[in-house]
Amino acid sequence: xxxxxxxxxxxxxxxxxxxSPLLELAALTIWRTLPPEWTPAVTATPQSxxxxxxxxxxxxxxxxxxxxxxAWVMCVGGLAGxxxxxxxxxxxxxxxxxxxxxxxxxxxxxxxxxxxxxxxxTAVLPLYSPDGRLPSPRWRWVIVLSVAGLGLNILRGFxxxxxxxxxxxxxxxxxxxxxxxALGPYLQTMSVVGWTFIYTSMALAAxxxxxxxxxxxxxxxxxxxxxxxxxxxxxxxLLVGAALPELMWLSITWAALIPVSMAFAVMRYRLxxxxxxxxxxxxxxxxLVVVSAVYFGVGAVSSVLVSGYGQIAGLGAALFAGAxxxxxxxALQRIVDRMLYGRVGDPGLLxxxxxxxxxxxxxxxxxxxxxxxxxxxxxxxxVAVEVADGEPRYVENGxxxxxxRRVPLVWHGEQVGRLLVGAPGPRRFPAAHNERVLATLAxxxxxxxxxxxxxxxxxxSRERILSTREEERRRLRRDLHDGLGQSLSSMAMIINIARxxxxxxxxxxxxxxxxxxxxxxxxxxDVRELVHGLRPPALDDLGLARALRELAGPGVSVEVEGMLxxxxxxxxxxxxxxVQEALTNIRRHADADTTTVELRRERSVLRVTVTDxxxxxxxxxxxxxxxxxxxxxxxxxxxxxVITGEPGEGTRVEVMLPLSxxxxxxxxxxKSR
Numbered sequence: 018x019x020x021x022x023x024x025x026x027x028x029x030x031x032x033x034x035x036x037s038p039l040l041e042l043a044a045l046t047i048w049r050t051l052p053p054e055w056t057p058a059v060t061a062t063p064q065s066x067x068x069x070x071x072x073x074x075x076x077x078x079x080x081x082x083x084x085x086x087x088a089w090v091m092c093v094g095g096l097a098g099x100x101x102x103x104x105x106x107x108x109x110x111x112x113x114x115x116x117x118x119x120x121x122x123x124x125x126x127x128x129x130x131x132x133x134x135x136x137x138x139t140a141v142l143p144l145y146s147p148d149g150r151l152p153s154p155r156w157r158w159v160i161v162l163s164v165a166g167l168g169l170n171i172l173r174g175f176x177x178x179x180x181x182x183x184x185x186x187x188x189x190x191x192x193x194x195x196x197x198x199a200l201g202p203y204l205q206t207m208s209v210v211g212w213t214f215i216y217t218s219m220a221l222a223a224x225x226x227x228x229x230x231x232x233x234x235x236x237x238x239x240x241x242x243x244x245x246x247x248x249x250x251x252x253x254x255l256l257v258g259a260a261l262p263e264l265m266w267l268s269i270t271w272a273a274l275i276p277v278s279m280a281f282a283v284m285r286y287r288l289x290x291x292x293x294x295x296x297x298x299x300x301x302x303x304x305l306v307v308v309s310a311v312y313f314g315v316g317a318v319s320s321v322l323v324s325g326y327g328q329i330a331g332l333g334a335a336l337f338a339g340a341x342x343x344x345x346x347x348a349l350q351r352i353v354d355r356m357l358y359g360r361v362g363d364p365g366l367l368x369x370x371x372x373x374x375x376x377x378x379x380x381x382x383x384x385x386x387x388x389x390x391x392x393x394x395x396x397x398x399x400v401a402v403e404v405a406d407g408e409p410r411y412v413e414n415g416x417x418x419x420x421x422r423r424v425p426l427v428w429h430g431e432q433v434g435r436l437l438v439g440a441p442g443p444r445r446f447p448a449a450h451n452e453r454v455l456a457t458l459a460x461x462x463x464x465x466x467x468x469x470x471x472x473x474x475x476x477x478s479r480e481r482i483l484s485t486r487e488e489e490r491r492r493l494r495r496d497l498h499d500g501l502g503q504s505l506s507s508m509a510m511i512i513n514i515a516r517x518x519x520x521x522x523x524x525x526x527x528x529x530x531x532x533x534x535x536x537x538x539x540x541x542x543d544v545r546e547l548v549h550g551l552r553p554p555a556l557d558d559l560g561l562a563r564a565l566r567e568l569a570g571p572g573v574s575v576e577v578e579g580m581l582x583x584x585x586x587x588x589x590x591x592x593x594x595x596v597q598e599a600l601t602n603i604r605r606h607a608d609a610d611t612t613t614v615e616l617r618r619e620r621s622v623l624r625v626t627v628t629d630x631x632x633x634x635x636x637x638x639x640x641x642x643x644x645x646x647x648x649x650x651x652x653x654x655x656x657x658x659v660i661t662g663e664p665g666e667g668t669r670v671e672v673m674l675p676l677s678x679x680x681x682x683x684x685x686x687x688k689s690r
Contacts, residue, residue: 026083027076033092034076040099041068047106054188055113059265060106063255063272064098064134071095071137074276087142087149091276094137100130112191121192128174132167138251138272139163139215143222146244146279152225152232159221166214173207176200219252243278251275367394367454371461383465388414391436391462394454399439404466405432410473415439424455426463430661434466471652478649504540508533552586553593561589562616565596569614573600579618588674591650592616592625595658598643599627599670607631607668618676625672633662647672 048060075091082088104127112120140163144156151157176197179190226245233241251274254267371390375383384402392400392414399415417439424436436459515529555564561584562577569575596614603612609631617624644660647670651658655675662668 023083027080030072030076030079030088030092033096034072037068037072037092037096037099040096040103041065044099044102044106047103047110051109052113055109057109058186059262061269062102062265063138063251063268064131065102066269066273067134067138067276068095068099068102070273070276071098074279078279085149087145087147087279090137090141090145091279094134094142095276097130097133097137101127101134104130108191112187112189117189117191118194121194124191124193125175125195128171132164132171135167135215136160136163138275139219140222142275142279143219143244143248144225146226146229146248147240152229156221156225159218159225162214162221163218166211166218169207169211169214173204173211177204216256219255223249223252244275247271247274247278368457368461371458375461375465384410384412384469385414387458387462387465388412391438391454391458394458395438397439397441401437401439402426402434402462402466403437404434404469404473410469413437424459426459426466428463428467429659431659433463433470436462471657474648474652478652504536504543508536508540511536552590556586556589556593561592564593565614565616568593568597569600569612573612573614575614575616577616581616581618584618584623584676587654588623588676591654591656591674592623592672595625595647595650595670595672596627598647602643603627603629603631603668609667621676623674623676625670625674627670628667630667633664633666633668634660635664 044065045060048056071091072095075088075095078085078088079092104123108120108123108127111117111123140160144151144159175193175195177193178196178198178201179192182190223245226241226248230241230245251268251271254264254271258265258268367390371387375386384404388400388402397415399413399417399421401411401413401417401421404410417437421437421439424438425432426434426436436455438455511529511533515526515533518526518529553564555567558564559567561581562575565577566575600612600614603609607629609629612627612629615624615626615628617626647660648658651672651674656673658670658672660668660670
């Protein structure tokens with residue numbers, strides 16, 4: 018039985034989906050064949066769009082949900098619109114042929130389907146969207162009000178006396194066979210009351226959708242968004258069309274969009290872009306209205322003040338309106354964002370809030386502020402920031418879930434972490450707004466992630482410096498005690514023995530002194546190795562520029578700009594070691610044809626750049642010990658070392674070392690030497 022009922026429902030839906038557009042197309046064909054004197058000024062109305070679109074969309078919905086009452090309402094409402102249009106078309110066709118009696122009865126017959134289609138558009142569908150149920154039983158009075166208004170207008174059409182021939186828009190007055198002349202004085206009142214009821218029911222139906230959105234869960238809000246948007250637009254443009262008939266096509270267009278939005282809502286499509294549509298529509302409409310007002314206002318004033326210079330006035334108006342266009346667009350965008358998203362609607366305000374939070378704490382605390390502001394601004398269940406570091410740092414606010422959206426955080430071309438965005442939370446239209454929020458706040462998050470990395474690098478560098486210093490002290494103590502100390506003690510013993518044998522056995526003393534000489538050479542070699550480990554001798558012998566050229570060797574271009582003679586010793590060692598490590602990596606891994614080392618001295622910064630045209634960094638690149646040591650050497654002096662490169666596009670190592678607080682120290686150290 019259930020299967021047979023489903024088949025019958027689908028067959029009926031297909032019949033309605035085919036019949037209604039055919040009737041509407043027949044009506045349009047009849048309109049085109051009428052003589053000009055019997056052709057109405059307006060032949061297409063919103064119910065024409067409903068006749069073409071409603072049954073087709075309703076049939077699609079019925080195929081998926083045969084018991085969906087709202088889909089049947091759409092089919093019946095569309096069929097009623099088609100019936101009204103074909104009846105009206107036949108009315109004028111009969112009148113054009115001279116059959117005025119049939120035309121009179123057809124006019125009355127067109128009123129009933131007109132009322133059914135009108136009730137569907139103005140009250141029933143918006144009240145029952147998107148789940149086929151009323152918000153509450155109290156809203157039935159809105160349907161009663163709509164039916165009452167339409168009923169009054171239908172009754173007025175049934176009892177209307179024949180109008181006078183003078184001023185009648187057609188060649189012959191079509192007689193009303195059911196006219197009641199005694200009710201003529203009351204027809205205007207019936208029309209006013211009827212249309213007041215209709216427009217009031219439309220406004221209340223739109224309010225019901227707003228309340229549904231307010232009470233709904235996140236999925237329900239996304240579903241109700243599209244129908245609310247299209248119904249609101251239909252009401253607005255219907256009123257505009259009533260005042261300006263030449264703009265009736267706008268209400269016809271929006272009436273055709275209503276069933277499409279209903280289909281999206283009922284089928285639970287992921288309607289994440291509705292707020293973008295709403296936002297851009299309001300912004301575009303606001304720009305059109307305000308810029309047009311500015312243009313015509315300035316043009317009018319200019320025409321009055323500079324009479325006879327119409328072209329100049331128009332040009333001035335255009336320039337004046339254009340000057341206000343961009344600031345106006347931004348202001349309207351902020352207003353719409355605040356309307357749609359509340360206090361977190363303006364990404365600029367979120368950025369200011371985030372800036373204040375960052376200023377109040379250290380990088381670790383700032384990272385917590387970042388995820389808190391992002392979670393609030395994106396209206397999601399959770400946000401997390403994962404900092405790419407030697408010891409990965411993970412900060413989460415809320416719950417991002419198992420399948421979060423991953424947004425890379427890039428700082429000066431280097432990925433410093435990832436932003437993990439959870440599922441949408443219980444706020445209206447969050448997802449399209451996410452793109453504006455992410456575009457505004459992601460750079461701040463990348464800056465904070467980089468600061469966290471730098472702070473962690475600095476802390477590790479300090480720890481390594483302390484550890485290295487202690488290890489160096491231990492090594493020096495061991496080398497001095499076990500090496501130089503033992504050698505000097507041995508040499509002292511040889512000297513004593515040589516002195517004791519000098520008188521009795523000069524030959525033996527001479528042999529001992531020769532051994533002493535060899536021992537002294539060995540000690541000198543040990544001292545040289547010890548000194549070389551502390552500072553490359555080439556820096557003192559050749560200077561930084563020549564030392565780098567000797568280090569680079571043939572095939573590597575070394576370019577130097579600025580004076581380097583007064584650089585601090587620490588800066589010279591750092592640059593030498595960083596370039597040494599970079600060149601070693603290029604020779605081992607890059608397979609490069611061209612390598613360039615650039616050293617540029619600026620007023621307060623020493624810049625070092627090492628570039629090659631080799632393989633670049635792989636996509637799954639992880640910094641090793643060598644790259645980490647380069648960053649640490651720069652960080653020890655308060656500078657930065659950035660390593661970038663795309664696969665197949667070479668690698669670039671850029672180092673920036675501050676010189677202002679270091680030059681004086683370097684000069685003093687050189688004087689002391």
